[in-house]
Structures are given as structure tokens and as C-alpha cells.
Amino acid sequence: MPARRRPTMRDVAHEAGVALRTVSRVVNEDATVGAPLAARVRDAIAKLGFEPDERARQLRSGRTGTIGAAVRNISDAHxxxxxxxxxxxxxxxxxxxxxxxxxxxxxxxxxxxxxxxxxxxxxxxxxxxxxxxxxxxxxxxxxxxxxxxxxxxxxxxxxxxDNRAGIETAFRHLAGHGHRRIAYIGDDERIYTGRERATAFRECLRSSGTPYSGLVHTGPVEPDRIAAALAATAGATALITGNVSITVAVIRALGPDFGRRALVGFDDFPLSDLLHPPITVIAQGVTExxxxxxxxxxxxLADPGRPVQTVIVPTTLIVRGSGEVAP
The missing domain is CATH 3.40.50.2300 (Response regulator)
Structure with missing residues (x-):
């Protein structure tokens, strides 16, 4: 099916029954356009789903409304x-x-x-x-x-x-080292990845016959929330953390003694191999x-009509030490 043509200012002018110049003045917030006329134009814009062409505005004003910033490395943390x-x-x-x-x-x-x-x-x-x-x-x-x-x-x-496979791998790894009470501290479940990983962890508990009451804690990455989750899971011998922000927050909250409980974090991060113990992680295939x-x-871009595709990229367990701490 061919792509639908974007509505233009001419289309808006025709819909509103006004001159093209009037549409241009309304789009550019010209206060001299009468309120009833401006309302007709705005109604037509809303009906057609018209979006002004920023490039045309830039040509008229000579400004782009953007700033070029060349910094050392914006992608260090991403x-x-x-x-x-x-x-x-x-x-x-x-x-x-x-x-x-x-x-x-x-x-x-x-x-x-x-x-x-x-x-x-x-x-x-x-x-x-x-x-x-x-x-x-x-x-x-x-x-x-x-x-x-x-x-x-x-x-x-x-x-x-592959969020679910990553969590399953982390759970099996900890269970294989003798842990029977494993807790999960994750991201807000309104976020897709937070929801997927927490759901996968609950399924791991269910499959192992472990009641998950008190072992799953999700929510925003806030110090008080992390501290409360750690206090509530004090009886667990092992932890799985749902992303790098959660992992860092947990390590910070536990302090130098974080290695007393086994820990597997979802996401790798810089310096994770230099901590004591080094952090075992489920690494995402970020390059892929x-x-x-x-x-x-x-x-x-080459073929707008091609079928929509979803690609699932595998995760990898990187064993470093924190996930191998005995119960």
C-alpha cells in the first residue's frame, strides 16, 4: 500500500476555506489574525493532522532552532x-x-x-x-x-x-551454585524491559516451586526504594538486579560488604570487573x-512496504565472581 501523502498548508487552506497566506500567518503565530479565522485554521490543522515543515520556517527565519554540540563522547554511558x-x-x-x-x-x-x-x-x-x-x-x-x-x-x-532468556540464565546460574532463595530487584514495570524481566523472574520462581511473595521488588531507581527492597530481601542468599542502574544502586546501598550475597546483574558496565568481587552479569549484545x-x-528506507520485523538479540552470561558466591 503506498504511503499516505502528508497534508500541506494548501490542504489546510482548502479545508478551512481561507487563503494560503492566512494559514501561514496562523502557523507562525501572527497575532493580527482574527480569533474566529485562526480557530477555523487550527480546527483544519487538527482534522488533517498537519505538521508544519520546520525546514520552510528555517528558510524564512534564517535560523534552525538547533545547537550543534561536538563533545568528547556522548555514547560513553549508552x-x-x-x-x-x-x-x-x-x-x-x-x-x-x-x-x-x-x-x-x-x-x-x-x-x-x-x-x-x-x-x-x-x-x-x-x-x-x-x-x-x-x-x-x-x-x-x-x-x-x-x-x-x-x-x-x-x-x-x-x-x-532476549530479556526472558537472560533472566532465566541468571536464575539457573545462581541455583546451580546452591542458592534456593533468590530475590529480584528491578526497574519500574510500566517500562517494557522492567516488566519483561520481572515476569521472567516470577516464572523462574514458579517453575522451581518457590513462592515469590517478598522476593520480587520493582519500581523507580531511587535510594530509599532500593534500601527498602534490600531490607525486605535480607533472607535471600542471592540477588538478580534488573539493569545497570539498579545494580549500581544496590552496590552503593550495600557498601563494601556487597559481596556477602551472590549477585548477578542484567547489563554489563565499566569497572564491573574491578570491584571486589567482580560483578557477574548478563550482558546484552549492544553492538549487534x-x-x-x-x-x-x-x-x-529502501522499501517502505516491507513487512514489519522484530529481531531478538541473545544475551550472554559473563562469569566474574559475584554470582559464584556460596550460600
């Missing part, structure tokens, strides 16, 4: 972004990255700012519970690829870690995730 940037550069593509800080409105503002600038497409690490705001853009042919979490409410390509994300983007 290895998947580094892999995306490396793969994109090799393909002759330029990546413009914006941070959402796990905030739904900030995500939407960032993504829609990019679409108004008519970028070739969007690569997104989703945080919102629903991404239907992207449907008009996808229907118009905009390539959208999600990584780490799927975009919800729309049909979009995605590259995900980044490379595959860009490859799916290129494929979607």
Missing part, C-alpha cells in the same frame, strides 16, 4: 547509541541524538521536533506507554525503528534483547543491537 553511531557513520548517515530522560512528554517533544525537521527517519528507545502519535508519520512513509523496547500502538520495526537497528532502518 553503548547502543555508540554502536548506532558507528554503523550509521559507516553507511554515510548522520545521527542527531536527543535525550528523553525516561519522560513521556519529553520523548514526544523530541520525536516530533525531529519529524518537523523532515529527517529521513527516527530511531527510538521508547518510554511512552503508547506511540500512536507516530502513526500519521509512519503512514506517511517515515521509517521508525525501536530498540530495547517496542513502540506500542503502531506497527514499527524493533530490535530487542545498534548494528541491526541501523540495518533495519536502511531496509525500511
Amino acid at each position: 553503548p547502543v547509541l555508540k554502536a548506532i553511531d558507528d554503523t550509521a557513520r559507516a553507511a554515510g548517515l548522520t545521527v542527531v541524538a536527543m535525550s528523553t530522560e525516561d519522560d513521556e512528554q519529553r520523548e514526544r517533544d523530541a520525536v516530533m521536533s525531529m519529524t518537523r525537521r523532515r529527517m529521513d527517519g527516527i530511531i527510538i528507545e521508547p518510554i511512552a506507554e503508547n506511540h500512536q502519535y507516530l502513526k500519521p508519520e509512519i503512514d506517511s512513509g517515515l521509517p521508525v525503528v525501536a530498540f530495547d523496547r517496542p513502540a506500542t500502538g503502531v506497527e514499527a520495526d524493533a530490535v530487542l534483547s 543491537i545498534g548494528r541491526t537497528t541501523v540495518e533495519l532502518f536502511q531496509a525500511r
Whole structure:
């Protein structure tokens, strides 16, 4: 099915029954347009789903509303972004990255700012519970690829870690070292990865015949919440942490004695091999995730009508010491 044409200012003018110049003045927030006329134009904009072309505004004003920032290494704390940037550069593509800080409105503002600038497409690490705001853009042919979490409410390509297999591997590893009471401290379950990993852990407990009451603690990465979870799981001989932020927060909360309980963290991180004991982790295939994300983007750009694809990237257990502490 051919992509739906994006509505233009001419379409808005026709729908509202006004001159093209009037639409332009309303879009540019000209206060001299009468309120009833402006309301008709805004109603037509909402009905058609019109988004102003940021490039046209830039040509008129001579300004882009953006700042170029060349810093030493924006991807130090985001290895998947580094892999995306490396793969994109090799393909002759330029990546413009914006941070959402796990905030739904900030995500939407960032993504829609990019679409108004008519970028070739969007690569997104989703945080919102629903991404239907992207449907008009996808229907118009905009390539959208999600990584780490799927975009919800729309049909979009995605590259995900094998979250469930990673948690199962961590649980089996600890059980194999004699642990019978294993606890899980994870991320907020409104987030896809937090929900998937916590669900997988509950299934591990169920399969082992262990009641999971009191052994599963999920929520925001906040010191008080982490401290409360550790206190509630004091009887567990082993811990699985749901992501690198949780792992670091747990180590910080436990202090120098963190090695008294066995620990397997989901995600690898710098210096994890230098702690005492070094941290056993379930490592995500960050390079493969980044490379595959860009490859799916290129494929979607070349063939907008191709079937939507979800790629699951395997995880790897890296044994270092903390996950091998005896009960």
C-alpha cells in the first residue's frame, strides 16, 4: 500500500476555506489574525493532522532552532547509541541524538521536533506507554525503528534483547551454585524491559516451586526504594538486579560488604570487573543491537512496504565472581 501523502498548508487552506497566506500567518503565530479565522485554521490543522515543515520556517527565519554540540563522547554511558553511531557513520548517515530522560512528554517533544525537521527517519528507545502519535508519520512513509523496547500502538520495526532468556540464565546460574532463595530487584514495570524481566523472574520462581511473595521488588531507581527492597530481601542468599542502574544502586546501598550475597546483574558496565568481587552479569549484545537497528532502518528506507520485523538479540552470561558466591 503506498504511503499516505502528508497534508500541506494548501490542504489546510482548502479545508478551512481561507487563503494560503492566512494559514501561514496562523502557523507562525501572527497575532493580527482574527480569533474566529485562526480557530477555523487550527480546527483544519487538527482534522488533517498537519505538521508544519520546520525546514520552510528555517528558510524564512534564517535560523534552525538547533545547537550543534561536538563533545568528547556522548555514547560513553549508552553503548547502543555508540554502536548506532558507528554503523550509521559507516553507511554515510548522520545521527542527531536527543535525550528523553525516561519522560513521556519529553520523548514526544523530541520525536516530533525531529519529524518537523523532515529527517529521513527516527530511531527510538521508547518510554511512552503508547506511540500512536507516530502513526500519521509512519503512514506517511517515515521509517521508525525501536530498540530495547517496542513502540506500542503502531506497527514499527524493533530490535530487542532476549530479556526472558537472560533472566532465566541468571536464575539457573545462581541455583546451580546452591542458592534456593533468590530475590529480584528491578526497574519500574510500566517500562517494557522492567516488566519483561520481572515476569521472567516470577516464572523462574514458579517453575522451581518457590513462592515469590517478598522476593520480587520493582519500581523507580531511587535510594530509599532500593534500601527498602534490600531490607525486605535480607533472607535471600542471592540477588538478580534488573539493569545497570539498579545494580549500581544496590552496590552503593550495600557498601563494601556487597559481596556477602551472590549477585548477578542484567547489563554489563565499566569497572564491573574491578570491584571486589567482580560483578557477574548478563550482558546484552549492544553492538549487534545498534548494528541491526541501523540495518533495519536502511531496509525500511529502501522499501517502505516491507513487512514489519522484530529481531531478538541473545544475551550472554559473563562469569566474574559475584554470582559464584556460596550460600
